[in-house]
Each structure stands twice: as C-alpha cells, then as structure tokens.
Amino acid sequence: MATTKMKIRKNKAGGHDVMVLAKHPMETGLRKDKKTGEKIPAHFIQTMEFALNGTVVAQANLGAGVSKNPLIGIAIAGASSGDTVSVSWIDNKGEGDSAETVVK
Amino acid sequence: MKRRIFLKGSLAAGTVAVAAGAGLLAPARVLAATWPEAAFAAKTEADALRAFFGDAAVVDSDKVSLKAPLQAENGAVVPIKVMTTLTDAEAIAVVVEKNPVPYVTSLQMTVVAGGMFSARIKMGQTSPVNCYVKAGGKLHKASQEIKVSIGGCGG
Numbered sequence: 001m002a003t004t005k006m007k008i009r010k011n012k013a014g015g016h017d018v019m020v021l022a023k024h025p026m027e028t029g030l031r032k033d034k035k036t037g038e039k040i041p042a043h044f045i046q047t048m049e050f051a052l053n054g055t056v057v058a059q060a061n062l063g064a065g066v067s068k069n070p071l072i073g074i075a076i077a078g079a080s081s082g083d084t085v086s087v088s089w090i091d092n093k094g095e096g097d098s099a100e101t102v103v104k
Numbered sequence: 105m106k107r108r109i110f111l112k113g114s115l116a117a118g119t120v121a122v123a124a125g126a127g128l129l130a131p132a133r134v135l136a137a138t139w140p141e142a143a144f145a146a147k148t149e150a151d152a153l154r155a156f157f158g159d160a161a162v163v164d165s166d167k168v169s170l171k172a173p174l175q176a177e178n179g180a181v182v183p184i185k186v187m188t189t190l191t192d193a194e195a196i197a198v199v200v201e202k203n204p205v206p207y208v209t210s211l212q213m214t215v216v217a218g219g220m221f222s223a224r225i226k227m228g229q230t231s232p233v234n235c236y237v238k239a240g241g242k243l244h245k246a247s248q249e250i251k252v253s254i255g256g257c258g259g
Contacts, residue, residue, distance in 0.1 A: 011219075011220070013219055015219065017220065019222075028226075030204075046139040047139050050217060052216060056214075057213065057214050057216040057217040058211055058212065058213040058214065058216075058217035059211070059212045059213075060209065060210070060211045060212075060221070060223075061139055061140055061143075061144075061209060061210045061211070061212070062209050062223075063144045063205060063207070063208060063209065064205065064226075065200065065203055065205055065207075065208035065209065065225055065226050066208065066209050066223055066224065066225055066226070067180060067181040067182075067223075067224035067225060067226055068180070068181075070223065070224065071183075071222075071223070071224050072222070072223050073185070073220065073221070073222035073223070074211060074213070074217050074220060074221055074222075075217065075218070075219040075220035076216055076217045077215075077216055077217075077218075077219070078216055
C-alpha cells in the first residue's frame, strides 16, 4: 500500500512542481480520545527530504501545525525528462516512508 | 534495482556529501539534516524566527508572494503557497502569529529548489500568516490575514 504519492508537473517558470501527498495523522498531542478521555500522543512528520537524481535539493520541516495527510509542494529547476525525483520523510517516532518518480 | 531510501533515525547524511561533490550545493548551503526543534518549541514568532534564521533583518518584499484564501473554510486544512523570484533564497518559513505554536513549517533549499513552497496548515483562529524567505542575509516577508471560523488546532 503506497502511503506516499508524488506527482510532477511542469510549471510556468520553466521548471517542475513536485507535489507529495503523505498519509499521516499529524497528531498535535492536544486532541483527546473521545472514548478514554486520554490525550492522543503527538505523532507527526518532522522532515521531508527531496532529491533529484540522488542529490538532495530541499528539506521541508514539518510540525503538528501541518494538516493531516500533508500535501507538500516545491518547485525544482533543471530537471530533465528521465531524471528521478525522490522524497523521503521521517516522523517523530522514527518511522518514515519514501517514494520516487521519473520525470516525463 | 533501485534501493528505496527508508530512513530510521538519521537522515541520509551520505547524500549531502554526494551533493557537495556534484557542485549543486555551495559550501554555505549544505543542508542541515536536523529538524529545527528550537523553532518549533518557540512560543512567539520573534523567538521562532531567531531560532531558525538567526539574527536577520525583516524587509517587506515584492519578490515574495503568498497565495492563500482570505477565509478558511476549515481551520484544520488551510492551503497556502509561497512563491519567490529571489534567486538566492536559502530557506522559507511559514509562521501563523496566533497559533499555539507559531512556527508551522519551513523549507530549506539549494538553488535547484527555490521558487515555491506549498502546504496545508492548521490555524486555530483568525490570524496573520507570515512567510519569510531568507536571501542575501535578510528575511523577505509576505503576509496575509486569513479568517478562520472553526479553529483547527484541536484541544
């Protein structure tokens, strides 16, 4: 099951927009479980790293203030058809996921 | 067969070395792989900016724009998009003044990934949303107030 999806589209600046959708609860740690009354522990993505052909080009820093199932977008320049764009993220529990796509 | 980068614990420190060798990263722009804990712990915007950017003067700039709704339908999911024409942008930070944790998200980038950063954020109440782009030692700012009727921070 893919928990991280990526879409790459050409943008108006002559580069590409990379959109990443990660499945994640992004819990703030403030919400209470309705049944038990206990606070649901904070659980959120912390860093998301973007790479072009294996070279890191950007790192997004996220916190609990980012919405559930984060949709993060960045623009990259200089990507050509056939290049590989990859993303890896890791959360505050040390769990993570990654995805990669080839630029059309 | 390509190996998937599955990270546990430390971020791919090896890729930074590769990147430096490839010449895509100038020495001053090697990306720090650590999550900016101090910025996320800051209770005020000023403290968050200092923790993330260090001391840098804030300037209003027409080279940074923020696309965001004037009114948020749902405070738990507010789409924002920061765009900049600054070619030496190093980092972008999004701060929601009135959120319990003002520092919401940021992007640290090399020249290859500098023009746009978008995210969906939570807002607890009507507040200015301030975006800062660090370039040339200054923080270039764009801001917009977003009205929120139902807060989305939970608790």
